[in-house]
Amino acid sequence: MTATPDRIVDIAIGFMGAKQLAAASRIGLFGALADGAKTVAELAAATAHAERQVRTLADAMNALGLLERTAGTYTLAPDAAKYLAGTGEITLTPFIAFLNDISYPQWLGYDKTVDTDAAGTLDLDEAGWADFMAGVMTYNALHAEQFAEAFDFSGYRNSLDFGGLAAGFSIAAMQGNPELTTRFVYAPGFANSIADAAAAAGLADRVAIEEGATESTAPGGAHDLVLLTHVLHRFDPAQNRAILAAARDAAAPGATLMLLDFFLDQDGTQRAIDALHAGEYFNIDGTVVYPVEEVEAWLTEAGWKSDRLVALPGSPRVLVATAV
Numbered sequence: 001m002t003a004t005p006d007r008i009v010d011i012a013i014g015f016m017g018a019k020q021l022a023a024a025s026r027i028g029l030f031g032a033l034a035d036g037a038k039t040v041a042e043l044a045a046a047t048a049h050a051e052r053q054v055r056t057l058a059d060a061m062n063a064l065g066l067l068e069r070t071a072g073t074y075t076l077a078p079d080a081a082k083y084l085a086g087t088g089e090i091t092l093t094p095f096i097a098f099l100n101d102i103s104y105p106q107w108l109g110y111d112k113t114v115d116t117d118a119a120g121t122l123d124l125d126e127a128g129w130a131d132f133m134a135g136v137m138t139y140n141a142l143h144a145e146q147f148a149e150a151f152d153f154s155g156y157r158n159s160l161d162f163g164g165l166a167a168g169f170s171i172a173a174m175q176g177n178p179e180l181t182t183r184f185v186y187a188p189g190f191a192n193s194i195a196d197a198a199a200a201a202g203l204a205d206r207v208a209i210e211e212g213a214t215e216s217t218a219p220g221g222a223h224d225l226v227l228l229t230h231v232l233h234r235f236d237p238a239q240n241r242a243i244l245a246a247a248r249d250a251a252a253p254g255a256t257l258m259l260l261d262f263f264l265d266q267d268g269t270q271r272a273i274d275a276l277h278a279g280e281y282f283n284i285d286g287t288v289v290y291p292v293e294e295v296e297a298w299l300t301e302a303g304w305k306s307d308r309l310v311a312l313p314g315s316p317r318v319l320v321a322t323a324v
Helices: 006-012 014-027 040-047 051-063 078-083 093-107 110-116 126-150 168-175 191-200 237-249 272-285 292-302
Strands: 067-070 073-076 158-162 181-186 207-211 223-229 251-261 304-311 317-323
Touching: 006 014, 014 051, 014 093, 040 051, 051 067, 051 073, 073 078, 093 126, 093 272, 110 272, 126 168, 126 251, 158 168, 158 237, 168 181, 168 191, 168 223, 181 191, 191 207, 223 237, 237 251, 237 292, 251 292, 292 304, 292 317
Parallel strands: 158 181, 158 223, 181 207, 223 251
Antiparallel strands: 067 073, 251 317, 304 317
16 A cells, blocks of 8 residues: 555644634534525625635535535535534534633643643633533533443343443433433532432432442442443542442442443554543543553452443443453
8 A cells, every 4th residue: 555644644734623613613603504505605694704714614614524515505414413503412512612712722731741741730710610511511411322322221220320420321321211220329519410410301219319439439239230430530540449349349240330431442443532532631630541451450350340342432432341
């Protein structure tokens, strides 16, 4: 195969597409197409921006596959219609704004992170933290949606959701199985948000909520399903060993563990989104995306048998294990 520079250049200029996506999202370009095809002039009027800038953005989004272009008019590609135009259950606009306004400026200091191996820190005011949480929780909602579509929860009855950040994963599982109940054991400060989310979903009578520090709490019980969603990257190896041991002590023999996170792997080609988030997490606040073989060693030590690793589109992976 003849070597060409295409791939290198595409990677090197990738930030340009990300900035154009953020701009298109911010000015409402996708929303303007929710009701059908438009020309550049019509898009400019709908977004109240100059035709030259709108044409550039629309053509860039067409080049990237998010818009379709026919005879001078633009329409939404299916993924843009579902996730960017404000017509689907999840709109990724807050997540894109977080990446543009908070994550991107933080990445400007990434060379220092690489050279010093010192964790990054965020310095945000109250409004900035509100935008941070809006973006993170929007991305979490996407993960929960993809999680629900990837697994069949009909065989479970008694779930433990341990140490997570949002109730959406368990709510999605319960919506797919009317006989499933969930016991949430989360760090202090999350009880109200879990209760509100369960009530909004009409599931308040099927949840129990307890508080306890994730790294030191032993929930106990004999659950047939244990969820650890976005937990491991927030803790150090010793804490993660303790968390996985506590999760095993709370599981019945043969129970299923679903461990959702980003993982580095040893495949011929690393899954890109996981490695990119390894940089993002450490550069943002020093949290760690762990190698999957290290996590599997912790699982074995704690009494779990790793079964498979399931990739969720645009989201983390789920390491599925069985209590032995």
